Amino acid sequence: MSTNGARERLLGLLGEHWESVNAALTEEQRTTLLTRLGDLGATAEADGKAVRRALQGVRLALHPLPFGHPVRAALDSGRLAGSVTAPVDVVAGARALLARLAARQSSPSPAPDTAAIVGAVRRRLLEAPSLAAEEVRARFGGAAPPPExxxxxxxxxxxxxxxxxxxGGEGTAYGVVLEVNRLLLADVDPWGAADWWLSGNVRLGAAPASLLGELPGEQLVGAAAALVEGY
Incomplete structure (x- = not known):
């Protein structure tokens, strides 16, 4: 299967198994996935880098699916890895999928309040323990922290x-955190990266942030790479 055929296969799998995807996700997770698909469909077809980022967003939004699910199995197998060589086809595929999902609605229903749900997710992430900008600069000798x-x-x-x-103490960032954040494009999508670290992870059995210092770093990197490798 060609690279772009694989991308179309991912979108096809989502359409084919949407009922089970819908059942496996919470309302918040489902809205996040639809929002990420909408972002992909709204991306400029000629902007390969933007399409790559939007695809990564879709992939990250699928990580709560159970491991036995066909869509999750396809992602974890690596069969959907590779670079995007025809962004216009991928964007068109996302738009077609969203149109098919809209057509499946048997009766009109109010659209989910995406802004409210996204706002709730962001408030939850901001409630986690954090440092202010001046505290972080102090840890890096007065310099700005790296973009990761x-x-x-x-x-x-x-x-x-x-x-x-x-x-701990006055130390700088964990090396494994920077490595994972690079995979997650934290400089582009910090909310998505924070959500990965602070939410439950089926593969790891807990929120990745809670496992720092307990699991070998390569296991954390591997869990992130399983989601984004090739994107």
Whole structure:
């Protein structure tokens, strides 16, 4: 199967198994997935880098699916890895999938309040222990932290940096955190990266952030790579 055929296969699997995908996700997770698919469908077809990022968002939104699910199995097998060589086809595929899902609605129903759900997710992430910008700069000798460090903009308290990223005392960031954050494109999608670290992970059996210092770093990297490798 060609690379773009594999991408179309992912979108086809989502359409084929949407009922079970829908049942396996919470309302919040389902809305996140639909939002990420919408982002992909709204991406400029000629912008390969933006399409790659949007695809990664879709892939991350699918990580709560159980391991036996056909869509999750296809992602974890690596059969959908590779670069995007025809972004226009992938974007068109996302738009077609969203149109098919809309057509399946048997009766009109109010659209989910995506903004409210996204806002709730962000508030949850901001409630996790964090450091202020000046505290983080102090840990890096007064310099700005590297772009791989997750920075969450808080409209009330200014930029916040989730505390799990940093070693104890006055230490800087864990090396494994920076490695995983690079995979998750934390500089592009800090909310998605923070959600991966702070939410339950079926593969690891707990929120990845809670396993820092307990699991070998390669297991954390492997769990992140299983989601985004090739994207």
């Amino acid at each position: 460090v997750i920075r969450l903009p808080d409209p009330v308290h200014g930029d916040r940096y989730p505390e799990f990223q940093f070693t």
